[in-house]
Amino acid sequence: MKPLSSDEIYGNWATLLLATDKNGEIDFSRMNDEIDVLIDSQPNGIYSNGTAGEFYSQTDDEFLRISELLAVKCEKGGIPFQIGISHMSPQISLHRLKMITHLKPGAVQVILPDWFPPTLEECAIFLKKIAAEAGEINLVLYNPPHAKKQLQPEEWQVLKKGIPALVGVKVFDRNSDVEWYKRVKDNRDGISVFIPGHNLATGISLGAQGAYSNVSCLNPRAAQKWYQLVRTDMSQALELEQRIKHFMKTLIEPFITQHHFSNHACDRFMALVGGWADVGASLRWPYKSIPEDLAGDVRKKAVNIIPEFFE
Numbered sequence: 253m254k255p256l257s258s259d260e261i262y263g264n265w266a267t268l269l270l271a272t273d274k275n276g277e278i279d280f281s282r283m284n285d286e287i288d289v290l291i292d293s294q295p296n297g298i299y300s301n302g303t304a305g306e307f308y309s310q311t312d313d314e315f316l317r318i319s320e321l322l323a324v325k326c327e328k329g330g331i332p333f334q335i336g337i338s339h340m341s342p343q344i345s346l347h348r349l350k351m352i353t354h355l356k357p358g359a360v361q362v363i364l365p366d367w368f369p370p371t372l373e374e375c376a377i378f379l380k381k382i383a384a385e386a387g388e389i390n391l392v393l394y395n396p397p398h399a400k401k402q403l404q405p406e407e408w409q410v411l412k413k414g415i416p417a418l419v420g421v422k423v424f425d426r427n428s429d430v431e432w433y434k435r436v437k438d439n440r441d442g443i444s445v446f447i448p449g450h451n452l453a454t455g456i457s458l459g460a461q462g463a464y465s466n467v468s469c470l471n472p473r474a475a476q477k478w479y480q481l482v483r484t485d486m487s488q489a490l491e492l493e494q495r496i497k498h499f500m501k502t503l504i505e506p507f508i509t510q511h512h513f514s515n516h517a518c519d520r521f522m523a524l525v526g527g528w529a530d531v532g533a534s535l536r537w538p539y540k541s542i543p544e545d546l547a548g549d550v551r552k553k554a555v556n557i558i559p560e561f562f563e
Contacts, residue, residue: 255390256332256358258419261444262461263296264452264479265334266468268322269523270306271531276541278314279532280321286529287322291329293472296479298326299361299464301336302394304519308340309536316351323355338363338394342378349385359390359419369400372407376414383417392420392444405432405439412442420444422464425455433458449475450496453482453489467496470522474561492560499557503550507542517542525551526561 268290271282290298300322301307301315310318319335326333335357337348342365349360362382364375383391393411395403403411403421412418425447426432436445437459447455449465456462468475478496482489504522507513513521516535521542523531533544555562 253327253332253356253358255388256334256419257390258442258444258461260332261297261359261392261420261446264449264462264468264476265297265299265446265464266290266293266295266472266475267302267304267464267466267519268298268300268318269304269469269520269529269531270309270318270536271529272534272536273532274534276534276536278310278318280317282530282532283318283321284325286531287325289529290468290472291325291331293468293476295331295468295472295476296462297332297334297358298322299334299336301338302361302464303396303516304466304469305336306516306536307336307338312347312351315348319352319355323352323357332358334359334361334392336361336394337382340366346382346385349382353385353387353389357389359392360386361392361394361422363394363396364399364401366400372403372410375401375403375407376411379411379415379418383415386417390417390419391415392422392446393418394422396422397424405435408443409439409441416442418443420446422446424448425451425460430458433460436460450493450500452479453486453493456482457486457490466519466522469519470526471528471561473528474563477560492558495558499554503553503557511542512540513542514539521547521550525554527551 271279273279337345337360339345444461446462446464447460449463449467452463465475504518524547535541
């Protein structure tokens with residue numbers, strides 16, 4: 253695949269969930285089937301090894317096998333793809349990049365080193381070495397709310413000036429804060445800004461380009477239809493967004509705030525609720541998984557809130 257520019261990174265990108273058996277071991281047969289469903293939903297792109305892909309847990313062999321599986325299928329299906337090379341260790345991120353450059357993804361996603369917060373200068377040092385090794389492959393910086401170094405929009409441009417290959421950022425949008433988006437507009441030149449999937453309509457209306465979508469975890473086809481609605485009827489798209497947020501707030505967030513499950517446990521659970529792929533219920537050790545038998549009750553309630561995701 254040719255390298256993707258910032259203008260070519262937009263819309264609804266579906267995440268590749270790690271598919272596992274009851275012991276939390278990777279089930280590559282299930283992952284094969286999952287990718288087929290994702291491609292059939294015709295998203296604007298697919299990415300691997302984000303948080304929902306449990307990138308931190310993979311051996312070299314597992315990482316390479318997942319990356320190769322996605323690359324082969326997306327090339328055949330004509331779907332843009334990005335490979336996550338993220339790891340808390342900068343050395344391992346660099347090693348993972350070296351393992352997959354031959355697959356020629358449209359871009360690679362990477363987090364900043366995450367044991368001790370790097371300074372902005374150290375962020376630049378890290379990304380320059382990643383970009384040099386990537387060659388023609390461009391970079392997307394994944395900077396989630398729990399990252400130890402939280403970059404501001406003004407800092408994106410500082411990094412962009414020294415690292416032209418930085419073509420995108422994946423960030424939390426501060427609950428669609430209008431003042432934050434004004435800063436984004438002033439600092440997004442050459443950078444595609446992606447925000448959480450449940451804020452897609454509002455985010456695009458304020459200046460974001462798309463989402464690496466948690467909503468796709470619930471139903472990738474419905475998530476793509478929602479993005480098409482954003483492009484054709486923003487008022488209806490915003491109305492659906494309010495119901496999606498209500499679903500998230502009442503049926504998903506309590507698992508995090510009250511029962512202390514992780515975000516990626518919720519991503520996996522939403523796939524069970526949506527029922528579109530058999531990815532299994534078990535996260536890899538040591539993270540807790542939301543019990544599979546709770547999915548049916550959540551599904552019944554969700555159908556009344558966002559029936560579009562269960563058609």
